[in-house]
Amino acid sequence: MPDVIDLDDPSDVRLTDYVALRDSSLRKHLEAERGLFIAEGEKVIRRAIEAGYRPRSFMLAPRWLDSLRDVVGDAPVYRVSEATAEAVSGFHVHRGALASLYRETRHTMADLLAMRRLMVCEEIVDHTNVGAILRNAAGLGWDGVLLAPRCADPLYRRAIKTSMGAVFSLPWARLDDWRTAVPTLQRAGFTVVALALRDDAVDVADFAARVEPAQRLAVLLGTEGAGLSTRWIDQADVAVRIPMRAGIDSLNVAAASAIAGYALGRPTAPATLAP
Amino acid sequence: MPDVIDLDDPSDVRLTDYVALRDSSLRKHLEAERGLFIAEGEKVIRRAIEAGYRPRSFMLAPRWLDSLRDVVGDAPVYRVSEATAEAVSGFHVHRGALASLYRETRHTMADLLAMRRLMVCEEIVDHTNVGAILRNAAGLGWDGVLLAPRCADPLYRRAIKTSMGAVFSLPWARLDDWRTAVPTLQRAGFTVVALALRDDAVDVADFAARVEPAQRLAVLLGTEGAGLSTRWIDQADVAVRIPMRAGIDSLNVAAASAIAGYALGRPTAPATLAP
Structure with a gap:
């Protein structure tokens, strides 16, 4: 009562x-x-x-x-x-x-490093974007989200609301250190993928076709205005881009996380081999 | 001066x-x-x-x-x-x-019916979602957006802001009539694709693999809570779904438009045949 x-x-x-x-x-x-x-x-x-x-x-x-x-x-x-x-x-x-x-700390960075498919947010300061990324990651079958120290708080009211509660069900944790995050992911066995609009970046569909179902993948997402830091892009194993119409701004980072989550988040074996 | x-x-x-x-x-x-x-x-x-x-x-x-x-x-x-x-x-x-x-009416429904790839919003009442869909459609190379009469106004301040101005560059128009919209699209030569989480819907990737580069495609997007109306789903040529983790709510409609726009918005011929 x-x-x-x-x-x-x-x-x-x-x-x-x-x-x-x-x-x-x-x-x-x-x-x-x-x-x-x-x-x-x-x-x-x-x-x-x-x-x-x-x-x-x-x-x-x-x-x-x-x-x-x-x-x-x-x-x-x-x-x-x-x-x-x-x-x-x-x-x-x-x-x-x-x-x-x-508040409780549910997961540590070490917990997430034991998983297979991670989204990693560098400096997403907008609570709505953090919530939307968590919702997309959960819905599209990713295992967890890592957040750099400067990212907005996933347990802030608006982030929770935008995530539709995914913040409670999907594991997430703060990165211990921005500087060493990429090498730490690589040592843990992840192929680190920077999502960036560089001319020399690989088309996300071409990269997706080469991903093995069991491969550990960490996709780096940068802040909307400036995108990922040069440090993270240079440290990553590969830079991939979502093809865009010429003259249009980049997609919102939450939309980009949806596309990357869809394109890279599941086995890409040909349909004829799927169960 | x-x-x-x-x-x-x-x-x-x-x-x-x-x-x-x-x-x-x-x-x-x-x-x-x-x-x-x-x-x-x-x-x-x-x-x-x-x-x-x-x-x-x-x-x-x-x-x-x-x-x-x-x-x-x-x-x-x-x-x-x-x-x-x-x-x-x-x-x-x-x-x-x-x-x-x-305000000006820049395009009519007839203008958009002459195009090749359209997103069609049924009852998206949230200005932020309308703006985000316009931005995604523009960025991913779609030709235009049709809006059912009850959709939020793309020229409302918040829709403009979320679209990053795509509302000014991408053609869009209101549907004349909700009831006849789908047959009108079909008569104009469009394959009408309903995005819906029905069990019998086709996986969007499987459908994408069968789309011809020159094919006219109209993707129907429904309101977030209830999704598309039964009328529109039943009238459509095919229902497709984005595979989701069990137990998770559907994606936000803007995220869904990003994924559908990516998956269906460009020729899907094998990479070896691409120029």
Whole structure:
């Protein structure tokens, strides 16, 4: 039986976990200091808890209580009006349900180095792009995502939302060190593939045709504006490109991750040999 | 020599084109009634004008005047402080430059029916997704995009921004009628391909292997939640699916358009026959 507490004062200290959710720099400090993250919407909250993350509390508009009753466990449930939810969080909470959960380190870089197909993000600072890459990697059957130290936080609310909860199901970890990441992947047996629009890069389809199903592949994805660093491109085993119409900007990095994930993420043996 | 007018009253009637840019329902009426659209940021404004759209006016923070001086032509330039820009538009204008331009119907459905590779959006109501689909279609060499009547407006500010200006360079048009769209495409010689996660759908790679370079292809993309309507799937010549890991939600429709655009958007003849 959940412990339901009605609150109507937006400044109530019990609602501190939920303040100013649109202020990403404030949230960054608050969430790190308190070791929490926020999940938004019934579906995403449910996925976080089913994946084993422990709730600290819930802030729910009245109509959402019933639909989440089975997952709240012992955590306090703060029942608030939509107006109070908005006053606390700083925006209209469309889905009327927020949960604060304890952060956990689920996987280390070593765990991911034991896998077969990885996406590796260099400096993706946009939370939406990080979430979309996680969703694409999960949907297209990749094993995990590695994030360079400067990448946006996958457990930030908007990244979670864009990932549709893939951040809870797909293993991911931070790289220990940007400088040594590529050689570390190579020592672990990965063929390291830089996705880059260089003229001398190999067409991704031509490269895909040479990939063995059992081969370990790590695809490097760079920040949208500048792309991958020269360091990572030069260290990689191969640079591949997605053919683009002349005169058009590069694709958004999330779209590029979808195409690379599709083209390189599964065995490319001829259809006649497939089971 | 542009006509530069300093304004500091946010309620000045000359700034009406720029009011409440985050209020999408208000903007929808205002932009239709006045026949205008808003472009944001120097790069996007420049692309709109280079593509031949005529500016009504500009609202610029002082530092942006020089960088746009060569494209403003005879339209009035309202020079405002960042505070005034924010008070008018309702948000912090990061890029400090806004232009209001005259809407024009550039292409009709008949124009697009004469092309070879089309993406067709059924009910994509999210401006970001419409913009991303246009960007992917342009980048991957597709000829144009058709939009069902209920799709979001490609000339809405956020769609333009996400498209990186592809909305100005890539032909697009509204479908005259949702009900007859698929038979109309078929009569025009298109093989109509529904992208759907049905069990009986063909793997997109298997279908791609059978596409002839000269074949006319129209790929149907449905709304993210519910996917394509049964009507469109049933009317299509073939349903294809992107293979997904079990238990994962479908991809975001923009990611799906990237993969379909990559897989089906170019000749798939064996590499040995390519020039």
